[in-house]
Amino acid sequence: MLFYSFFKTQVGQQVTVELKNDLAIQGTLESVDQFLNFKLKDISVVDEERYPHMISVKNCFIRGSVVRYVQLSPPTVDTALLQDAARREAQSTQQQQQQSKPPTAATNTTAIATATGSVS
Amino acid sequence: MSGSFFGPGIGLPDDAIALERSSFRSHTNNNDLDARLETMALRDTGEFGDALEEEDLDTFNDETFDADVGEIAGKEFDFFQNTLDNRDKVPQYSQQAAYNAGAGFSSSDNSSGVLGEGRVLTLAEVEAKLMQQNQQNPLAMPLGAPEQMASVALSRRTADAETIAKRREARLQRQMMLSKYDNMMSRHDKEYIIRIQISQLLTDDPAADDFYCHMYQLSRGTMVGPGVVQQPATNTSDSSVVGRSVTPRSSAGTPAPAASAQGDRRKHYLQLHKKHHQEQHHLQQHSANRRPNSQGSSGDVRRSSSSLGNQHHHHHHHLGRPHRSNTQSSMARMQQQVQRIVNEARRRPKAAHVAAEGALGKISVNSARNPKQVIQVQQRSHAGSISQADIPRGSPMVHDLGGIFTGMGDARNPAAERRKTLRSIENVYTAVLRLEQLIREQARLPPNADHPAVQNWLTMYGEAKERAWTELDASQPISNTYPHPLARFLSFSKGKRIIPRLVHHLSIDQVLALTTTVIANFETLDVCRFGSFSYSVASGSMVAARQKEETDLFLHAVMPPTLAFLSETSLQIVNGLFALFMERNNVAWVTRTRPALAFLTVLLGRSAALKQPGAHAYGVPVDSQEIYQSSELYNHLFNSLRGNFLSIFPPSVSSAGHAVSPMEDLHAWQFLATLAIGASVEQQHTLVSEVREKVLERVMLAKSGHVPVDIAMALTANVNLFLNALGLDASQVAT
Numbered sequence: 139m140l141f142y143s144f145f146k147t148q149v150g151q152q153v154t155v156e157l158k159n160d161l162a163i164q165g166t167l168e169s170v171d172q173f174l175n176f177k178l179k180d181i182s183v184v185d186e187e188r189y190p191h192m193i194s195v196k197n198c199f200i201r202g203s204v205v206r207y208v209q210l211s212p213p214t215v216d217t218a219l220l221q222d223a224a225r226r227e228a229q230s231t232q233q234q235q236q237q238s239k240p241p242t243a244a245t246n247t248t249a250i251a252t253a254t255g256s257v258s
Numbered sequence: 259m260s261g262s263f264f265g266p267g268i269g270l271p272d273d274a275i276a277l278e279r280s281s282f283r284s285h286t287n288n289n290d291l292d293a294r295l296e297t298m299a300l301r302d303t304g305e306f307g308d309a310l311e312e313e314d315l316d317t318f319n320d321e322t323f324d325a326d327v328g329e330i331a332g333k334e335f336d337f338f339q340n341t342l343d344n345r346d347k348v349p350q351y352s353q354q355a356a357y358n359a360g361a362g363f364s365s366s367d368n369s370s371g372v373l374g375e376g377r378v379l380t381l382a383e384v385e386a387k388l389m390q391q392n393q394q395n396p397l398a399m400p401l402g403a404p405e406q407m408a409s410v411a412l413s414r415r416t417a418d419a420e421t422i423a424k425r426r427e428a429r430l431q432r433q434m435m436l437s438k439y440d441n442m443m444s445r446h447d448k449e450y451i452i453r454i455q456i457s458q459l460l461t462d463d464p465a466a467d468d469f470y471c472h473m474y475q476l477s478r479g480t481m482v483g484p485g486v487v488q489q490p491a492t493n494t495s496d497s498s499v500v501g502r503s504v505t506p507r508s509s510a511g512t513p514a515p516a517a518s519a520q521g522d523r524r525k526h527y528l529q530l531h532k533k534h535h536q537e538q539h540h541l542q543q544h545s546a547n548r549r550p551n552s553q554g555s556s557g558d559v560r561r562s563s564s565s566l567g568n569q570h571h572h573h574h575h576h577l578g579r580p581h582r583s584n585t586q587s588s589m590a591r592m593q594q595q596v597q598r599i600v601n602e603a604r605r606r607p608k609a610a611h612v613a614a615e616g617a618l619g620k621i622s623v624n625s626a627r628n629p630k631q632v633i634q635v636q637q638r639s640h641a642g643s644i645s646q647a648d649i650p651r652g653s654p655m656v657h658d659l660g661g662i663f664t665g666m667g668d669a670r671n672p673a674a675e676r677r678k679t680l681r682s683i684e685n686v687y688t689a690v691l692r693l694e695q696l697i698r699e700q701a702r703l704p705p706n707a708d709h710p711a712v713q714n715w716l717t718m719y720g721e722a723k724e725r726a727w728t729e730l731d732a733s734q735p736i737s738n739t740y741p742h743p744l745a746r747f748l749s750f751s752k753g754k755r756i757i758p759r760l761v762h763h764l765s766i767d768q769v770l771a772l773t774t775t776v777i778a779n780f781e782t783l784d785v786c787r788f789g790s791f792s793y794s795v796a797s798g799s800m801v802a803a804r805q806k807e808e809t810d811l812f813l814h815a816v817m818p819p820t821l822a823f824l825s826e827t828s829l830q831i832v833n834g835l836f837a838l839f840m841e842r843n844n845v846a847w848v849t850r851t852r853p854a855l856a857f858l859t860v861l862l863g864r865s866a867a868l869k870q871p872g873a874h875a876y877g878v879p880v881d882s883q884e885i886y887q888s889s890e891l892y893n894h895l896f897n898s899l900r901g902n903f904l905s906i907f908p909p910s911v912s913s914a915g916h917a918v919s920p921m922e923d924l925h926a927w928q929f930l931a932t933l934a935i936g937a938s939v940e941q942q943h944t945l946v947s948e949v950r951e952k953v954l955e956r957v958m959l960a961k962s963g964h965v966p967v968d969i970a971m972a973l974t975a976n977v978n979l980f981l982n983a984l985g986l987d988a989s990q991v992a993t
Binding site: 139140142143144146147172173216218219221223226227229230231234 | 388
C-alpha cells in the first residue's frame with residue numbers, strides 16, 4: 139500500500155502520466171485507488187498534434203496497469219519520510235512472509251509423511 | 259466535451275456527438291443521485307446552461323439518430339454506416355450557422371462549423387476540421403464571443419412555441435423509455451456490493467499501511483476548509499490534528515485522515531477507503547448538504563470531509579441537528595456495515611497463500627496488498643549469513659595477531675565489510691523507527707506509572723534503544739578493525755542522516771561515548787579523508803560535488819548533536835576530548851577540513867567560556883587544575899599548527915582554474931578568531947604574521963569594488979571576526 143499511500147498525498151497536484159502506449163497526459167490528480175488507477179482533471183496531452191482525439195477531453199480515468207511513468211514535482215515529495223515508509227513496508231512484508239512460510243512448510247512435510255506412510 | 263479548447267467564452271461543443279450528449283444530460287430530470295451529480299459536474303457551474311436549454315439542440319438520440327430498439331438489437335449495429343446514412347437527417351440550422359459564424363468561425367470558406375454545413379461529419383473529418391480551425395483561428399474566438407452568443411440565444415428563445423412543445427414531448431418520451439429499467443438493484447444490493455469492495459481495502463494496521471500519507475499530512479499541516487473547527491481530541495496521540503475539510507470533490511480522492519491512534523482505528527478504516535464511486539457521490543452529496551448545516555450546529559462543527567466514522571463517533575455531538583435526510587441515514591447504515599466488516603477482517607486475517615492439506619504447492623491469493631509479482635525475486639535465505647560467515651573468518655585473525663593486520667580489516671573482504679555496515683545501518687533505522695512509533699504511542703498511555711501498559715511500553719522502548727545502540731557500535735572508541743565501525747557507519751550518507759534522529763533518544767552518557775568515538779577516529783572519517791578542498795579533483799566534477807555534499811551533510815547532521823553536547827559539558831570533559839583529538843589525529847593535516855575546524859572552534863570556544871571567572875558547568879565551579887590543563891592544551895595546539903595557519907584556508911583558485919567563491923573561508927576565520935581569543939601576545943604576533951597576507955588579500959578584494967557590495971560587506975565581516983578578536987579592525991588596515 140505504499141504507492142497508494144504516496145499518491146494520496148499527491149492528490150491535487152499537477153502530474154504527468156506517461157502510459158505504455160507513449161501517450162503522456164498532464165493534469166491535476168483527482169483521485170487514486172488501491173490499484174493505482176488515476177483520475178485526472180483538466181488534462182492536456184503533452185504532444186498535442188499526435189493525439190487530436192484528446193483535444194476535447196477534460197477529465198479522464200486511467201487504469202493503473204497501463205501507466206508507465208508518473209512525473210511529479212519534487213517539492214511535494216518528502217524523501218526522508220518516503221524512505222522510512224519504504225522500510226516499514228519492507229518490514230511488514232518480511233513479517234508476512236515469515237508468518238506464511240512455517241505453516242506451509244509444516245503442511246508440506248505432513249503431506250509427504252502421509253503419502254509415504256500410505257505407500258509403504 | 260465542452261469545447262473550451264477554443265476559449266472560455268464559447269459554450270457549445272464542436273462535435274455533434276458531444277453536443278447531443280451534453281444537451282441530453284442537461285435536460286434529464288434524473289432522480290438518480292449519481293447521474294444528477296454527474297450532470298452538475300459536467301455542467302461546470304452552468305456556464306453554458308442557458309445555451310443548452312435550447313430545444314433546437316436536443317433532437318437526436320446520441321449516435322443512433324432515433325433508431326428504434328428493434329433496429330439496433332439483435333445484430334451488430336454499425337454506427338459508422340448509420341451515421342453516413344443519416345447525414346441528411348441533420349436539419350439545416352440557420353441560427354446555428356449564424357452562431358458559429360458569429361463566434362468567429364470563418365464563414366467565408368467552407369469551414370463554417372461542424373453542423374453549419376448541414377452534414378454530419380465522420381470522426382476523421384471532425385478532427386481534420388478542428389485542426390484546421392485551430393490553426394486558422396487561434397485567437398479570434400474569445401474576442402467576439404460573449405455578445406454574439408447572447409444575441410443568438412435571445413433569437414433562439416423566440417422560436418416557435420409549437421416546436422418547443424413538440425420537442426419537449428419527444429424529450430419526455432425518450433426519458434421515460436430510458437428510465438423504464440431504473441432501480442434494478444435495490445438499496446440492499448448496492449450496499450452488498452459496496453461492502454464487498456470495501457472489505458478488500460480494509461486494513462488492520464493503518465499506521466503501517468498508510469504510513470506515508472498519514473505522516474506527510476501531519477508534517478505539512480493540512481488543508482483546513484472554511485468554517486471548520488478543530489475536532490475535540492478524541493484519545494489521539496497527535497494534538498496537532500486539525501479539522502480537515504478538503505473540497506467535496508477531492509475529498510473523495512483524499513480520504514481525510516483521522517488521528518493516528520489505534521483507538522481511532524475505526525475512523526481510520528472508514529476514512530481510508532472511501533473510493534467507491536457511489537459512496538463518493540453519497541459523500542459529495544452529503545458533504546454538500548452538511549456544510550450549511552454544520553455552520554449552524556452548536557457546539558461541534560463537523561469536518562465536512564468524507565469521514566463516516568466521524569459522524570458515528572460524534573453522534574452524541576449532534577446538538578439540535580435537524581432530522582436526517584435520506585442520504586444521511588443511508589450513510590449511517592453503511593458505516594455500521596463497514597464497522598461489521600472491519601471487525602470481521604480483524605478477527606480473520608486473510609493469508610496471501612492458500613495451501614490445502616495434502617496438496618503440493620500453494621495458491622497465491624492476489625489482492626491489492628500483495629499484487630502479482632511481475633519479476634520473481636528469489637529471496638536468498640543466506641544473504642544475511644554471508645556477513646556472518648565472514649566475521650569468524652575476519653576477526654580471529656585480527657585478534658590473534660594483535661595490531662599487525664589492522665590495516666587489513668577492510669581489505670580482506672571489502673564487499674562483505676560494506677554489506678555488514680549497510681546491514682547495521684538498516685538495523686539502526688529499524689530500531690529508530692520503532693522508537694519513534696513508540697513515542698507517538700506514548701501520549702496514549704494512561705497517566706499512572708504502574709499500569710501494566712506503561713511498564714510494557716517502557717520495556718519495549720528500552721529494548722529498542724538498546725538494539726539501536728549496540729548496532730551503532732560506538733561504545734568502544736578504539737577498535738581492532740580499521741577503520742572503526744562507527745567511521746564506516748558514517749561513511750554512508752544514510753548513516754549520517756540517522757545520527758540526529760537517534761541521538762534524540764540517547765542518554766547523555768551515550769552521547770558522550772559517541773562524541774568520544776567520533777573524535778578518536780576523526781582522521782579516518784570520510785569527510786576528512788576527502789582532503790581539505792580536493793586539490794586533485796576538478797571543482798565542477800561529480801566527485802567534488804559528492805564530496806561537498808557529504809561534508810555538508812556531516813556538518814548539518816552529525817556535528818550539531820555532538821557540538822550541542824560539547825557546549826554544555828564541564829571543562830574536564832572538554833579538556834579530555836581536546837586532548838584526545840590532538841593525540842589521535844594529525845592536527846595540521848586534519849585542520850584543512852571544515853568539520854575539524856568546526857570541532858576545534860567549538861572546543862576552544864567552550865574552554866574559553868569556561869575559563870572566564872565565575873563560569874561553571876552543572877553548578878560545579880571550575881577547577882584551577884583544569885584551567886591549567888586547558889592552557890597547556892591550547893599551547894600544544896598552537897605549536898602544532900605553527901607554520902601551517904595559511905593552509906586552513908581553502909585555495910582561492912582551484913586546480914581547475916575556476917575562482918572559488920570568496921565566502922568559503924568563513925569557518926577558517928571563525929577558527930582563527932577563537933584561537934586569537936586565548937592567545938598570548940607572542941602567539942598573537944605569530945598569528946598575525948602568518949595570516950597577514952590572507953587578511954590583506956581579503957580586505958583588498960572587498961575594497962576594490964570588483965565584487966558586489968553585499969559580498970564585499972560579508973568579506974569584511976569575516977575578516978573582522980579575526981581582527982576584532984585581536985583588537986583590530988579591517989578599516990585600520992593600510993591599503
